[in-house]
Amino acid sequence: MEKCTNLAEMKEWCRAIPKIELHAHLNGCIRDSTLLELAKLLGEKGVIIFADVEHVIRKCGRSLTECFQLFDLFHILATDHETISRITKEVVEDFAAEEVVYLELRTTPKNNEAKGMTKRSYMKAVINGLRSVDTVDVSFINLNGKTESFCEPVQKSCTTCMEKKKIYVRLLLSIDRRETTAAAMETVCLALEMREFGVVGIDLSGNPVVGEWDTFLPALKYAKEQGLPVTLHCGEVSNKMEIQAMLNFSPDRIGHACFLDEDDWEKARLSQIPVEICLTSNLRTERLSSIHVHHFANLYNANHPLVLCTDDTGLFSTSLSNEYYLAAETFGLDKKDMLQLGANAIEFVFADSEVKKAIREIFRAFERRLADEFPSWKS
């Protein structure tokens, strides 16, 4: 009974503390209800057979191969600009609702001639989605070193604005491993062009058994030369050569890192590369036999920089609070540990120092409130 209360309390704690999300794919975070609604519409238009996709959307466990088949379906469901804006808005609202105060949302800009979509117009639709959020105060544009927030001018006098949750959103543009060198370069150039619209970095993702590292290297190198931070999906499958090449590239962060050998970890340790940990994603895609053998424990105990992330909240029916709770429950971390773990992530965000300062202040304010309400908290 005691344990139950503690677990329930920890669950609530993980929901309530401010959190930072650094590894979330836009199309992997679409709400199931939205996917079903979109599928129904396309079913009525005869583009797909609704009954065929309904059970796929509702299914819970998926292999890594099934995930990528599903992404192809998601990309059919969410192809036009309007839908991209809608899902962006919903994803931001969902993260804000669970006290995510800084979100680095990644997405793969797509060309789709039939829909009159270019990579640039896709990104415009994403930004329009950010602009259209009205239930949450979204801050994403960074102009001349000044962070713009839509509600700021009226915030002091407008009670609605004061009651709204506040979230900083920055964007990473993803290169899909199916892409060519030229397509990857196009994405990097677009990211550079869109820096003033909140784009802060580049991600390499996609089916890890598809594509060659050398194909993406020129574009990734160019991003680095231009001072654009890079995060890589690294070691999601066993591929020694690629893992070594990726670590030699010295990315600013890596995601997953499930199949690194001891010598790879040694390299990661030396360069202190922050690791984006996605527990549920790794479990659902069977990257490990049990959560108890997840590398989170070793990294945490060694004080290696790490950040808990969701990867795909929709695909894996999870949330960042849930990932925090899973880590706390599995690895026996307490409330202070969890708050500290969240705050540590401030150092690994790709946004500028002004934004980091602002997020640091959010965490401090939370701690101050705690200390006021529970004087024993500090001890």
Ligand SMILES: CNc1ncnc2c1ncn2[C@@H]1O[C@H](COP(=O)(O)O)[C@@H](O)[C@H]1O
């Ligand atoms: C499960 N682990 C994973 N491993 C690798 N890549 C993944 C992924 N989960 C998502 N993506 C990448 O993100 C895309 C969907 O979002 P966007 O269309 O970009 O918004 C997928 O097509 C894939 O390229």
Ligand SMILES: [Zn+2]
């Ligand atoms: Zn990912």
